[in-house]
Amino acid sequence: MPKPLAVVLARRTLASLVELVLRHCDIETASTPSVPAARALLDDPNAALLIVDSAVGPAAAELVRRLRPERFGTMALVDLEAGGSSSAAFTSGADDVLRLPFTPDELAIRAAVLLGRLGRPTKVARTGALAHAALNLDEHVSIDATRVALTPSLNSLLYVLGANIGRPVTLGDVRRLTWGMDREGNAALLGRTVAELGRRLGPRFNVRGTRAGIVLSSVVA
Incomplete structure (x- = not known):
């Protein structure tokens, strides 16, 4: 079917x-x-x-x-x-x-x-591929077979940025679409959250801020 x-x-x-x-x-x-x-x-x-x-x-x-x-x-x-x-x-x-x-x-x-x-049952797979990583609905990501724990908010942020990999996501959209993100939080707090995600992802991914927004990109080994 x-x-x-x-x-x-x-x-x-x-x-x-x-x-x-x-x-x-x-x-x-x-x-x-x-x-x-x-x-x-x-x-x-x-x-x-x-x-x-x-x-x-x-x-x-x-x-x-x-x-x-x-x-x-x-x-x-x-x-x-x-x-x-x-x-x-x-x-x-x-x-x-x-x-x-x-x-x-x-x-x-x-x-x-x-x-x-609707009579069209489907199973929910907990993992999904993104570049070098295996995303997981259960708040962790596997990168080159290494499992990295994430908070619910960091996992949500990874999905938001990963869905738009290589493209900037505006700060407004990051706040609007990331679960657990304080919309009224200051830029420094947002910057620390983004930096923490980058730290946990390690050298195989690059998370950077640009004038247009936050960009996640994969890094070829």
């Missing part, structure tokens, strides 16, 4: 994070920030999930409302601190609501549950 397809309606940084996490569920993804493009992607016969950033606006809510519940599972990603509403998302017809920021395992498990309700 072909893999189920999740259509992700969100901007690039968040969409890439969702894509990386859903690899744990063996789910294909197609992402777009455009409601008309998302509507077209849902015509794919393998499309089974629609995951929407509620910040996209009323047109996204209307798209959720019009979907056939017997064919599609829908999940709204809601940022309460930016004015999002879980109640409004459920009223629009979302089957599930996940608040931003989320931990990677929470998204993976909820997506698998939605697929199960």
